[in-house]
Amino acid sequence: MNVTIETRGEATTVCLTVTGEIDMATVDGLARALREAISHAGVTEVVADLSAVTFCDSSGVAALDRAYAEGMRRGTVFRITHPQPPVRRVLELTGMLETLTRPAPSA
Numbered sequence: 001m002n003v004t005i006e007t008r009g010e011a012t013t014v015c016l017t018v019t020g021e022i023d024m025a026t027v028d029g030l031a032r033a034l035r036e037a038i039s040h041a042g043v044t045e046v047v048a049d050l051s052a053v054t055f056c057d058s059s060g061v062a063a064l065d066r067a068y069a070e071g072m073r074r075g076t077v078f079r080i081t082h083p084q085p086p087v088r089r090v091l092e093l094t095g096m097l098e099t100l101t102r103p104a105p106s107a
Contacts, residue, residue, distance in 0.1 A: 001026035001053075003033040013045045019052035022060030030060065036065040038076050045104050046071060051082035061094050068100060077104045 001009045001021035007013065016036040022030055046067070050056075064080065071078030080100045083091060091097035 001029060003030060004085060005033060011016045011042060013027060013047065014040065014043050016046070016048045017052070018048055018050055021053065021055040022053055022063070023057045024059045027059040031063040031066070034063065034078075035070065038074060038078060039065060041106050043076055045077040045079075048078075048080045050079055050080050050087055051084065052060060053087050056090050058094075061096060063092075064103050065096060066102055079104065 001022055004017040004019075006015045006017070016033055016037060018030060020026065020091070034046070034048070034072060037043065048064070048067075064083065068078045070076075078100075079102060085099070091100060
């Protein structure tokens with residue numbers, strides 16, 4: 001798994017592009033990147049693009065859930081985009097898909 005981080009909109013939005021498989025062997029890197037992005041000063045939104053993620057196990061779902069909760073706690077919107085069918089299905093089964101793909105509220 002690989003995570004690329006990019007800032008947008010005067011550095012208020014952080015976009016993470018995640019590639020590969022998210023599982024017990026790789027989740028720590030994702031969790032670390034998500035924590036850093038959400039805790040960065042001035043960030044109001046963190047978006048994780050999962051279009052190139054081919055697999056996500058329960059440890060990955062837990063990391064995404066923790067990022068969402070931490071974002072809520074800090075007032076930072078956290079959401080995912082473009083989950084592929086295998087990842088989408090796992091998120092549906094766990095009840096997380098709707099929560100994690102909800103668009104950011106309009107300003």
